[in-house]
Amino acid sequence: MKMPNSRQISEEQEDVYEEAPMDGSVIVIGPPGTGKTVIAFLRAQALSRRKKSPQVLMYNKVLQKYTENAGSEDGISSNTLLSWAYSWWKAHEIKSFSESADRVYLDCPYDEKEEAKALGARWDPSRRKWYVDGQTVKANTDEFSRWLDSVPPKLADYQYDWEAMLEAAAERGAMNDWGHLIIDEAQDFPNEMFHFLRYVARRVDNGGLTILADENQRLQEDNSNIEQIHKGLGIKLDDTSRSFKLTENFRNTRQIAELASTFYVGLSSGQPSLPKRQGSKPELVKAGSLVAQVEYIVRILSNRAIGEVGVFTQNDSMRKRFYDLLRHRLQGQYDVQTYSSRDEVNHGAERLVFDRSGMLTVINRHSCKGLEFDMVFIPELQTMNIDGSDLDVFRMNMYVMCSRARESLYLLYTSTTENELEVLQYLPNEQSGLLEFKNV
Template sequence: MSERDKRHFELPGINELSKAQEAINYLAAEGKYLVVGGPGTGKSVVALLRARYLAGEKRKYLFLVYNVLLEIACRQLYPELECARWIGWFKNLHRNLFGKNPIPKSMTPGDFDWKQVENRIVNADKMETSLENTCLIIDEGQDMPTGFYEAIDYLDAEHLFVAADQNQQITEANSTIREIRECLEIPIEEQIRLTENFRQKDKGYHVALLADAFFPGDPASTHPQLPPRQSTETPWLYTYGRPLFETIIRRIVLIVGRHPRELVGIITPTDAVRNRYFHAIRQAAGTLRENGAEVPVATYHSGMVRSALGAIRFDRGGILVINAMACKGLEFDTVFIADVNDFYLDPDTNKTKRLFYTMVARARERVFLLRRAGDHCAVDAIMPDDETILKRN
């Protein structure tokens, strides 16, 4: 990787932390903690700093995340990180204890028969595995079901650090802040809140404003404060005709061609849309390469072979095309939310708002929503009308 396309992507020093983050950094190694905050408030950062602190203290720890891409991003931020995806880790733990996987109740990832898991742990004659001496750090903790927290409690997990935001719940098997707090036996007054928006503090005021327009309003997790500095780039909802698709693709590629350190995220509603954008962008990037400009293009989808994951880099400029469910915890300079026509509008519109709140908040500086002309778009119902928040062509 050349210096030309290297992004600023590293953990902050102690002098760069806010007072609230610094206080978290000095928490004792022992005990149970719950950190709640909206997107961009630094939950993942303080969780990673926690891991670095525990490693320095020679304490056994494990950093647990929900999805593959967040694991990759965390490992690139802190290469020595002891990290795992929670579902795979728990299934492996269950196999070591009982010789079999936990029984799934549905096709939803992580939706196991937690009552049966609990009964197996309680009725076991002798436990070969205990979490008593392991410090568990859990990022995006709202995406783990309550049964998971109850199970690790039965396995003597005494040292827990959970970062969560109820307003970013976009999985089916999840926990509320109250449920996590009750499982960890943390009084509400000891719950730690982060409110300062660091992600959009320099050039992302209008991004934060659009994210705020989708805020579902769940009081369990307050939304981040709007950053003080104004930006000049209001997000766009751009409606395009099919002949303009290739023009849009070329413009996306040119963003990185002209600004090699820019990381662009293309967030898509379905795997078919992801494939369409990925292949079109890769072809356009190939044409640009012939003219001497290198634009790295990568994608991620469920079931992807591990050897292909090496192309995904968060510490350099490029374009990453992903599905909406894979975007949790990630950060891009610019985000394109592709073909919003194909997003489902849930009867409970707050569910769809949570998804758009999460997707928009991935961006540091700019957001574009793309809509196909002539096709029905159910999510128009939740789009803000205010042109100072979301412009339209």
């Protein structure tokens, strides 16, 4: 991640990282390209100078890897919030469980397994642990308490039960300070998390919170909107002493920003002001096949100055196919990398390289939040799921993906007929002048 120098900081950014209160809770709202992640690390630097022990946290591993260099010189750590929460919870040895969980795993010694089985426990050979459901634990809490582990209760994988965590924390005595947590892309988390953080922050001496969010970039049903975040943190919507807005777009060209704005769904985070920097029109490319799209990407990259490139696919199988094809076709020109949560050994986030020209990154669109590239390709548009009853989901996805591009943007789809595909109905038409239409 590229940090700006002091001359590149805008007045509204400077107001946030220098003037915002250093204690309690602060929320920063900003659309794509306005520098929320930059503010996160500038804020961390300012807090660090005041000995506030800041930690920058985010939702996914890819964004954490992308930003890891931003605070390295100042000794500022970044992490995923779930990893931080796991470590903080474990340090307090809080034993808890989620009543709605299908599986609550038990730390049951071998010589006590018969007792566990008698209470309804079953064996999971893949985890090599005994487990029961949450309701069974609730009905026999005294018996199971000795086997409960000190880990945050979960509703599902990568989804903590924040309500259960709040209940367990309420029964806890003294808790450790966490310094000042700075949470980027905070709209990705459920609103129950903000209630938990606010409760604990009020019980410790040093428990500050800086939240950066944009509800127009919510991609999941359990994400939070701005009103919910304000309520969870106990900040009034009109409290300008603790709620700040960013409006200047530093990332995109004007042409890319104009296209992205057509997918804006009108939520309170607002749109950034249109940038002055000019560039080429984004392209909408009709191809006869997925392979033809790959060949077009290769042709574009062969005729342009080498930069940093992102390819955002619609699902994991498509990610793998584009990765394999592009890696083969671009040997000697680009280093092609990918990330897969299903294959952390070979394609884990820790292997990714950012901020280096000549790198092409193929990722599932759900992993692109917060990133930026010189060129962005969004292939196989016709495979995007468009729910006529909730077009906002489609628009938010397009808004997030398009706004990742600094200089050039390409939307590609496969069609072998003259009939108009459904996805084209929701894109600007040729008369809008916002897209250059091409057939390959």
